Amino acid sequence: MTELTELVGTWMRRQRWYSTKNVEPRLRLLASFDAEPADADVRVVTHFFCDDAPRTPRVYQVPVVARAGRDGDEAALIGEAGGRYLYDGPTEEAYVASLVQLMTGQEHAEGRDAHAQGHTLGGRLAVRSSRRLTGEQSNTSIVGELEDDRLALIKVFRVVQDGENPDVSTLAALTAAGSRRTPALLGWLTGRWPTPVAGTASGELALMQDFVPGAEDGWELAVSAAERGEDFTDRAYLLGAGTAELHTLLARSLPTKRAAKEDVALALDGMFRRLTVTTTEVPEVEELRAGIAAVYEDAAAAPLPLLQRIHGDLHLGQVLYAPDRGWQFIDFEGEPLRPLAERALPDATMRDVAGMLRSFDYVAGSLARRETPVDATAWAANARQAYLEGYASVAGSEVDDFRLLLDAFELDKAVYEIAYEARHRPSWIPIPLSAVQRLLATRVS
């Protein structure tokens, strides 16, 4: 193993976006692309590494700034190799400037940057300064101050996959439709890299959107309201109405289809697959399997909905509350544990509704686990009710018409969350696990 690969492997293991926390990375360098050097002492290189450790190998995009001196941010230092100090690219202005140039420069990137193609909706843009956001994230987000004084949110995808990333295609359609519920997309970068086996893969490497100023994170807002026992029903009602508005716009902007038997079979297949994966990782789920399966089968026999583009991983961490714009929806990438090819397929809106309902339960679950526990059970029940009423204020009787589907998606989401927590935050497994037990118990009674 080369010095670079070894260094990146050790560093990557500690990053939030390293997606298989329970295994030691086994990296293989697939390709490296140099950006046009702006300065002889600062080289910007984007590496693509394949991690062979998980069952399905994953490809990571690792942008690095190699400096001649140890003069970058110490917290972002990956290590020293080949006589240079290597820093995590997104913390470095040189990387962000070259990324934005690639994304919004009109001409096709040639020569050394031929691995990437920029697409701009906002013309040629340039950053004056940038700052990486910290916090729990699957990808890496950066706030850039543009030369025209606007702020932009730049997101660098870490796990890259062959195919269309719905974060870009969904936001592009919403932006074109003049959405008031989402930040406008400004541009994106599509790249090519060698696949782990043979051939070339192509997919999105980064995107850039309007930064929503003064926005508060929905999860933090909800948790702080719940812990103080503050009413959240007005906000939850507006969130429900906003979700339905978003769904209406998505149905108008992207393909829809009436669900057919084969769509039901496909959805059921996906749900049972998740159940099997979760059971393998968390054996306690086995004894709940029969009850879960019965709920899935009931939903499969119920009336079929119209399928359309949805958010795909809706929860309180995917919404921002802005004083002048109300609720804003972000991160249309879908569930990170789901194959990319499935994520942009038309789906049922009740999947999103179920995701948000699970999130209110998570607020109560996380507060109950505090050192000094807070009982937010009633808070969560009221938020849930208000959210459904808000949704119905725009979408009419849809929730009542597809109640069995909603029940099944709520369980499916909790099953997904058990696997997600097992990989990322094992001490939180009890939150979705007890939700599955409760959802099954309330159904029987």
Ligand SMILES: Nc1ncnc2c1ncn2[C@@H]1O[C@H](COP(=O)(O)OP(=O)(O)O)[C@@H](O)[C@H]1O
């Ligand atoms: N347009 C935006 N304006 C302001 N903040 C944003 C915007 N988009 C994302 N953020 C912030 O960045 C964080 C990560 O963004 P997100 O799209 O959820 O990334 P990830 O794919 O890593 O989960 C969000 O929780 C939010 O705080």
Ligand SMILES: O=P(O)(O)O[C@H]1O[C@H](CO)[C@@H](O[C@H]2O[C@H](CO)[C@@H](O)[C@H](O)[C@H]2O)[C@H](O)[C@H]1O
């Ligand atoms: O935001 P991501 O796309 O990375 O989504 C993943 O991580 C989420 C956690 O950050 C996870 O959400 C679960 O925990 C949330 C609280 O932290 C809670 O609000 C959600 O309801 C719950 O599902 C999400 O499932 C996962 O895909």
